[in-house]
Amino acid sequence: MSPEQLLRQLVRNTDRLFGEAFFEALVANLGQALKVRHVSLTRLLEDQSALTLAVWNDGPPPQLSRCDLSRSPGLQACSQKEPSYISSGVLERYPDDPLFKALKAEAYFGVPLLSRQGRVQGLLALAHTQPLELEEADQLLLELLADRVEAELDLLDAEAQRRRPDLLEPDQRDLMAMVASRTNNLVYIRNAQDQITWVNDAFTRITGYRREDALGQQPADLLLGPERPRVEQxxxxxxxxxxxxxxxxxxxxxxxxxxxxxxxxxxxxEFLGHMIIGNDVTELRQAEEVLAQSNARLEEEVAKRTQDLSQANLELQLAMEQLVQSRKLASLGALVAGIAHELNTPMGNALTVATSLEGSGRELQAALDSNALTRSGLAGYVDRVNEGCRLISRSLTRSAELVSSFKQVAVDQSSTMRRGFDLALVLEETLATLKPGIRKLPIDLALDCPALEMESYPGPLEQVVTNLVLNAVTYAFKPGQPGQIRLSVEDKGKQVTLQVADDGKGIDPEILDNVFDPFVSSQLGQGGSGLGLYIVYTLVTGVLGGQIQLTSSSQGTRFTLTLPKVAPLREQHDR
Structure with a gap:
């Protein structure tokens, strides 16, 4: 890369940067472009030492925030106000320089940085571990970059002067000393040579140094430990x-x-030095550390409690799923018992008629064997057989209908496959399986549903209807109280509304807002599980993809289900 190209690249990379950001970008771009081991920018102090403003190293950086120029070629560059260039053998000529020893340097180039008044204020330097041949154009480039750094340093000094004018006017020194002596804050002044020139009483009290011990000393030597490089920079x-x-x-x-x-x-x-005003915040830091430790312990305890709570919630969720599954199986068991009871009548009738016909057949056979069969006897037998066949056919037809309903409902309740179905037919079959269980109660089940096709999950829907109807049978009416449970369906385009309403006593207001929560029941511990309506809510809002609303008063309760005609696909249910 030619010097002209390098200069253009450096300008592009740093033209929008100022202050510390500019210094850091400059040394990094310069080091990478020239492919050297070390580039640094330092601020000159009065004692022939320099503080690092920015540094770039191609490799492990030496820890040198402050350097002694008296043992390096930088002193010559600063004293003569001219660049210093050593193409090879720099470590041999300056064996005591810490930077050269750390790098095992071979070559060096340094440019002094001058203020507007012509005073040396810093040094831009680079070092390399191999001999370095810099063309005249390269050296000129470095001098041009030094001019840009000088301008930036002048700008920073001017800005600092604007923000903080001189506080040490001779006629104000006594006034400042009087004010500083009456404050509890530590106050001291360091000059441009980094020497303490004045301290107040609070300084001696806080640090333990007498005034004569502190004057003329470097503050960093007296007060600072590991923080020294950062503060000096x-x-x-x-x-x-x-x-x-x-x-x-x-x-x-x-x-x-x-x-x-x-x-x-x-x-x-002209820069004179610094005024430092501070106070001892040890107790505050200790309190902050105690607070941080307490917060850390609290966070650990919260994390542990959260983990325990998550585990408890997981166990509760598993228990809930088991209870829900048990409730479904119990509902299916009740369905089986009801169907068995309902089948008993037609099957018993068919058995009775078949037994009677068997007896009539034996009588006919006996008459034939004894040649005592008469025309009227044969006609009577034929009439009894016809009547018996009619009764058997009717009973078996009724049994077949019950078995068919049971098979469909049982399959639907044990499966959550989405399929197309006639809503009216599903509701009729569901109510048909429920009627045997409430036949002896003075409760009327009514259904008002038009022919309506849905693509949904009939099993969960039947479970919902079963739970709502049985919930009304169990809780809505007092023993022996007549009542009605009515199911009505309305087509709403892409949705249907299904209302399950009763004219019973209503839901206890104390639990009305929480009826869909698990383990909420007016008869909890007296036979009620508190899961029926929780299952309803879970199935309606989950598998069926709908919503459920509840209204209740002393004149009855109404559950309104809003369901999509085409339920959302759920992989866990359809596979």
Whole structure:
């Protein structure tokens, strides 16, 4: 890539960036484009050292947030205000430089960064582990980029000066000292050489350092531990900021310092140092840590309780499914018992007639054997046989109808296959299986349903109707009270409405809002399972894809089912 192409690429990648983001993007793009091992941008301090503003490394980065320029070619570049270029052998010439030792560097190039007043304020440098040949155009490119960095640093300094004017006017020093001495906050001032020049009484009280111990010292040496690189990097930007850092007193005990750091400038814009105002927030941090630990324990307890609750809900769901299945089987068992009872009458009649005919046949045979058969006797036998056959045929026809209904309902209730069916026929067959169980009760079952084709699940629908009718038989009427249960169907286009209404005493208001919940019954513990209407709601809103509404008063109860004519397909039910 030519210098011109490289310059264009760097401009494209950094033209919309400013401040720290610009510095970081610049060193990264420059390092990748030149294919060197290390690129850094540093801010010069007064003691021939520099703080890192941005750094890029092609490999494990050396931990050098602050470097001593007196042992590197950067000092020459800064003192002469000219680029320093060593194409090979840099580690041999500067064996004590920590960066060169960490990288095992071979080549170096550094460009000093000048302020608008011509003062050196930083250094743009690159290092490589192999000899580096930079053409004159490459060096010119680096100098052009240094001009852009200088402008950015000047802009940051000007912005910092605008936001925080000089606080150390000579005629204000005594006033500031009086105010600072009366505050409980720690206050100290560091100059441009990173030396403490003034502290207040709170500083000595909080840190344990006497005033004479602190003056002339570097704040980082006195107060900071592992936080030092981060804080020094922030200070090198000469902007105001806030920090919270773990610090140390003179006796070695730790405390948390929360501070506001502001840069100080003179009237000419020359950087003077920083004022730091802070306080000891150790107790607050400890309280926050205790709170965080409590929250963590609470979260663990909540997670454990949630897991336990999820397990309990899973077990409850399994139990509910088993209860629902048991209720379905119980309903099917009651259906079998009812059909058996209903079949007893026609089958008994057929058996009685067949037995009578058998006796008549023996009498006829005896008359034939004894030559005593008369014309009138034969005619009587023929009449009895015809009447008997008619009675047997009627009884067996009735039995066949009952068996047919039972077979269809039993198959539907044990299967949830979607199929086409005549709704009126399904309802008639369902009620036919229920009538034997309530025949001795003064309750009338009525059905009003036009011929209507549906593509749905007849089994669940029959289960719903069975549960609603038996629920009304069980709870709606007092013992011996006559009543009516009426089923009516209305065609609503793509939907049908099925109403199951009774003229009984209504549902207890205390449970009216919860009748579709499991284990809700006015006779729970007295024979009621509390699952009948729960099964109804589950089947209507689930398999059948519909809705159910309930109204109830002292004059009766009405369940209104709104069902689609074509029920939604459900793989778990149709396979």
């Amino acid at each position: 922030m200070i090198s930007r000469r902007q105001g900021f806030q920090l919270e850092a773990k610090s140390f007193r003179k006796d070695g005990s730790a405390f948390w310092l929360k501070a506001d750091v502001q840069p100080l400038f003179d009237e000419g814009g």
